[in-house]
Amino acid sequence: MADLPVPRFYGLVTADGVPYHRIARLPEPGLVTATVVQTCVRYDESQRCRFCAIEQADGTLRVKRPAQLAEVVRAAVLLDGARAVSLTTGTSSGPDRGARYLARCVRAIRAAIGPAVPIQVTCEPPADLSALGLLREAGTTAIGMNVDTLDDRLRRRWLPGKAKVPLAQYEAAWEHAVRVFGRNRVSTCLIVGLGDRPEDLIIGAQRLIARGIHPFVVPLRPIPGTLAHRDGLAPPPPDLVALITAVVDGLLAEHQLSGGACTPRRAASVGW
Template sequence: MAEPPVPRPRFHDLVTADGTPYHRIARMPEAGLVTSTVVQTCVRYAEPDRCRFCAIEEPLREPDGTLPVKRPAQLAEAVRAAVRLDGADRVSLTTGTGAGPDRGARYLARCVRAIRAAIGPAVPIQVTCEPPADLAALGLLREAGTTAIGMNVETLDDRLRRRWLPGKARVPLAQYEAAWEHGVRVFGRDHVSTCLLVGLGERPADLIEGARRLVARGVHPFVVPLRPIPGTLAHRDGLTEPPPARVAMITEAVDALLAAHGLAGGAGMPRRAAAVG
């Protein structure tokens, strides 16, 4: 059964002190969750480097659409209003990848710090970015008030990485592993996550085995079905959604691994994984 549409949040009726409508800064895709892509551009978005399922820059083509870069003060205003008017109890920030070695993490830390100053310590804030080559950036995120972090690998199969994530595939899996390990030290077990996509041509047994290794590290893997949308190269290529039975089988196996290791999703972690696309 399809989920009911989320009502228009009340904070979307307001504008910031500089006159920017809040709907151009942050969204509420589900009750209680306020989200924003703080930088809506990515150094890998040009072909041939673009992840073939990614549409991060497409909203910039919409009239009155999202801002390319949300300033920390704008985010703080919008999130404070979402908490006050719509009962937001979780914040999730993501970013396109930047050119520096921190890959956008330091700007995320500035945004988190501004939001924390506006809403206080109670509301958890999760961020998502590529693993920074400069691992000190993870400590800056924690000091700023970040509760949990996602560093999404999409697939642990290097062959599929080269096919579907050609730019990100140049970041070795060893860098992801180092960032996950450091992230667990900084944020704690079950406060570091990654997504594993279903629908790229993976072998289910390999995906489940990869999830087992992640869970053993204290990293929470989310099983995410791929649903190609217009504007993505995967949609242009005619990629279709994975069979629901395959998604269900993999999800159940990974859920069992999470339960066996006591990983239920720490404070600030997503309550469920959304489909990509």
């Protein structure tokens, strides 16, 4: 596949001297992404999600300020035709788990780009559910709260820090988010390759879809810098991923949850 051209906005620099490409990226045509806070309270090796490399240096700023994001995303829309924005964050220690800072970033970006371009955010389910309302009021279109696997045994093995957040808290946050954002504007990732049986993944996806939540089926990709890569783990067989994806796509279509506001974020990158 031919390399994508370097986005035009990468050549610009903020008034305080920060290159735009250190603030946001265009990983695929039309989608501008940023990890607004690139640290995680769970990054100690004993707690970290084994597929995560959020704190690995990638040339971007550790903390992107709302005004910087607004400036850069506006340039991505105007110069490179970005049609969707996806923001994520590492988890903070507060009860909002980083959602309030995300809301400040969304508010600034929304003021800069207007109402037309969807902005999706991804964070852990906030313990304080009022943070979801703040995100919506700020102009967020859709939200992802990624559970990765619905099996508590696998959660403890693969995401020991995040597994301390009970599944019941994910359920409560998803339910509240569907009320705040609407059906098909709340998503979660289900990772193929953590050890779930295919039928369990499909049943889990079916239950989510019935509640208006959009599950994204993503393969485990042990990227360099992750514990999974260090352990030499392999991605799941493509045929298995294709099979589960096809079944889940059929269920999504049946429930009119195909397309819509949820933006699939690059699989197995940082900060699910």
